[in-house]
Amino acid sequence: MNCASLTHHAIFDGITADEIEAMLPCLEAHTRMYDKGEAILRAGDEVRHLGLVLEGSVNIVATYYWGASDIFVHVAPGQIFGEAYAVSPQQKMLVDAVAAQPTAVLFLNAEKLLTVCGRSCAQHHRLIQNLVRISALKNLALSRRIMHTAAKTIRGRVMSYLSEQAIEHRSNSFAIPFSRQELANYLGVDRSALSAELSRMRRNGLIAFHKNHFELL
Template sequence: MKNFLPLLCSTSLFNGLTPEELQTLLAQLGSVMRSYGKGEALVLAGEPNRRVGIVLSGELEAYRPGPQGARIPITHMEPGGVFGDVLSGSSLASPVTVMASVPCEVLLIPYERLLLSDGSPAHQQTLRNLVRTISDKYFSLSRRIDLLVLKSLRAKVCAYLLSEAERAGSLTFSIPFSRIQLADYLNCDRSALSRELSQMQRDGLLDTYKSSFKLLEPEVLKQMVQ
């Protein structure tokens, strides 16, 4: 566990804590480390989840099961990613499945013990971080809804790529989805998405290779969203 303390202190849930404070807090919370193989589910849609998790190594994907076995991508998580913070606070079953994309290690924390503060500064800071993390995910969901209500496919693509560039702090970035997953995320036909990206590349708006993008005309892309 000690090897992961610097990573954990950098996460949204434990930001502001020292490694020493965090080590003490994790012991009090009854946190445990677990390993999962590729394709193994950590959270299953239709079942309750009462644990908050943090990715320590490997990668996870969260998706909503759709008709005929389809998977609607929700998010992709790498080391430091937090999951279950929103789901664990509900009395309802989870609407999403969280699965290991590759072999991974995660830290799991019982949600009830996380909420039951002992009054220590470290625990109080963690609770403030939890509220902020949940709020940030609410606004992220709101942005996704704004994207999906756009009428044209090009507007959806532009809005998504601009948001990813903003997140990366660079006009050159990689997205966490394959083309198939991106089509599902944007709720569009996969062939139509490929044609649109190819046309945007021919128009000199962007360069792309697999999951990597470089926005060449960001101001033009912004106009296409409006």
């Protein structure tokens, strides 16, 4: 494990490589590789470990009894997932965590993470603070999705999402992390209807796009 590279991830912010190396065995840390489309966690699982995406990315997906599915969150490299369930082990997963591309995940035992050892080391307290901060930011991300899907029309949902992306990138030209089908799932709309609306918005001079790159006009 390259502990120096872990210092760049938010969960280990403010913790040195040597401190991380000393902590990992205590946290029962282990790494796994996943192929694109492979399930990392499934609905119904009882989760003990939170996941840190080292490479690739992960989609958090709700799959319904009748086969339809929606993407709720896209987890990029350096971000964590499953922590809400890992710190509440009696709660079974309601969603799937699926590798969006070939992905490497570092798993950390949540109970060990939240239990400070007898030495009460400063880096462990910092780790807990980082987890709380990250969880708060993720709650904001879920709130943004609720905001995007609150619009009654497809155009309203698209404009809400693209406006947020422009603010996040500080530019009117940016790439989004979704394929067209993934964007449709995220916004809770039909893919064909989404593609048709994007084409209308381009004809109306509102946007320009090529694949997942958009420009707001």
